[in-house]
Amino acid sequence: MSLLKRRGKMPELRKDPIIGRWIIISTERAKRPHDFKSTHTSPPEKECPFCRGKENMTPQEVYSIKNEKGEWVVRIIPSKNPFLEVNTELWKKGKGPYDLMGGGGIHEVVVETPYHIANMADLEAEDIRKVFFVYCQRFKEIEKNPSIKYVLIFKNYGWSAGGGRVKHSRSQIIATPVNLKRVKEELEGAKFYYNYHERCIFCDIIRQELTSKERLVLDEDGFIAFVPFASRFPFEVWILPKDHSCDFYKIEEEKLFFLSQVIKKILFKIKSLLKDPPYNYVIHTAPFRRPHPHYWSTIEEDFHWHIEITPRLTEVAGFEWGSGFYICPTLPEEAARYLREA
Numbered sequence: 001m002s003l004l005k006r007r008g009k010m011p012e013l014r015k016d017p018i019i020g021r022w023i024i025i026s027t028e029r030a031k032r033p034h035d036f037k038s039t040h041t042s043p044p045e046k047e048c049p050f051c052r053g054k055e056n057m058t059p060q061e062v063y064s065i066k067n068e069k070g071e072w073v074v075r076i077i078p079s080k081n082p083f084l085e086v087n088t089e090l091w092k093k094g095k096g097p098y099d100l101m102g103g104g105g106i107h108e109v110v111v112e113t114p115y116h117i118a119n120m121a122d123l124e125a126e127d128i129r130k131v132f133f134v135y136c137q138r139f140k141e142i143e144k145n146p147s148i149k150y151v152l153i154f155k156n157y158g159w160s161a162g163g164g165r166v167k168h169s170r171s172q173i174i175a176t177p178v179n180l181k182r183v184k185e186e187l188e189g190a191k192f193y194y195n196y197h198e199r200c201i202f203c204d205i206i207r208q209e210l211t212s213k214e215r216l217v218l219d220e221d222g223f224i225a226f227v228p229f230a231s232r233f234p235f236e237v238w239i240l241p242k243d244h245s246c247d248f249y250k251i252e253e254e255k256l257f258f259l260s261q262v263i264k265k266i267l268f269k270i271k272s273l274l275k276d277p278p279y280n281y282v283i284h285t286a287p288f289r290r291p292h293p294h295y296w297s298t299i300e301e302d303f304h305w306h307i308e309i310t311p312r313l314t315e316v317a318g319f320e321w322g323s324g325f326y327i328c329p330t331l332p333e334e335a336a337r338y339l340r341e342a
């Protein structure tokens with residue numbers, strides 16, 4: 001029986017198959033797209049330093065791609081308020097139960113367009129392709145730095161998603177000398193599943209989603225987009241390449257255009273269906289295999305890169321912070337149906 005048919009008013013617990021996190025689907029307060037208030041109230045916009053012509057308002061760029069006229073179309077600049085800094089000495093020490101480390105790392109901003117456009121959903125697929133191309137180039141450059149273990153690429157769009165007071169489409173790159181907890185949970189979960197089944201859990205999830213189609217949003221040109229079975233947030237969407245690969249930045253260049261078309265469609269569906277909500281996306285990819293190459297010995301087979309897009313329609317409250325349990329007020333199967341039809 002389909003999950004949609006047995007949908008009742010009773011809350012349902014669902015377990016994320018990768019990291020084992022439980023979530024609560026509470027349709028008691030069932031939420032359909034129009035039930036969500038657009039939380040786009042934000043303080044007045046500040047002067048934009050990211051538009052073409054305002055380059056003197058930002059730090060010197062570290063990378064850019066240019067058009068035939070020599071003007072930049074996508075550029076990367078160091079963050080003005082970095083969480084981590086490149087030239088910090090790498091040190092480590094312990095104090096009793098506490099470990100400390102110098103904040104050495106990289107924090108950069110990818111300015112995705114020279115024009116004052118707020119939402120990536122409003123860029124052309126070709127412009128989005130350039131952004132993802134730039135991500136890959138930056139990955140390859142950062143990989144040469146032996147102290148970096150992980151590169152996280154993410155986007156905050158809209159005030160309540162951490163997007164700040166300037167409404168100019170951009171994303172961030174953080175490179176760290178340590179592996180990130182959220183990613184490590186996924187890596188460990190995927191490895192555990194692989195050890196037992198000798199299959200990639202993400203490939204198994206893709207097969208399941210393509211068979212059941214209940215949570216499927218898009219399936220085209222080698223990519224799949226679906227609402228995860230144990231969604232933390234209403235209208236959460238994951239995008240995965242159907243061909244198995246653990247490293248995002250090793251994607252073939254010709255596939256980037258297909259990926260950018262899928263991203264454009266999903267972001268546009270979210271924008272139109274949910275009245276331009278704030279959202280985040282993050283790319284989860286494998287860490288650089290250092291300095292313990294054998295520690296993740298099966299990672300090429302067991303992990304599968306993906307993009308997680310999470311609209312910010314609900315507030316994460318004390319219960320979620322304290323318990324790690326998320327409450328999702330929309331049935332994932334229903335969210336998928338709305339997104340398919342949008």
Ligand SMILES: [Zn+2]
Nearest residue numbers: 048051116168
């Ligand atoms: Zn601007």
Ligand SMILES: [Zn+2]
Nearest residue numbers: 200203244304
């Ligand atoms: Zn896979």
Ligand SMILES: [Zn+2]
Nearest residue numbers: 186284306308
């Ligand atoms: Zn992930």
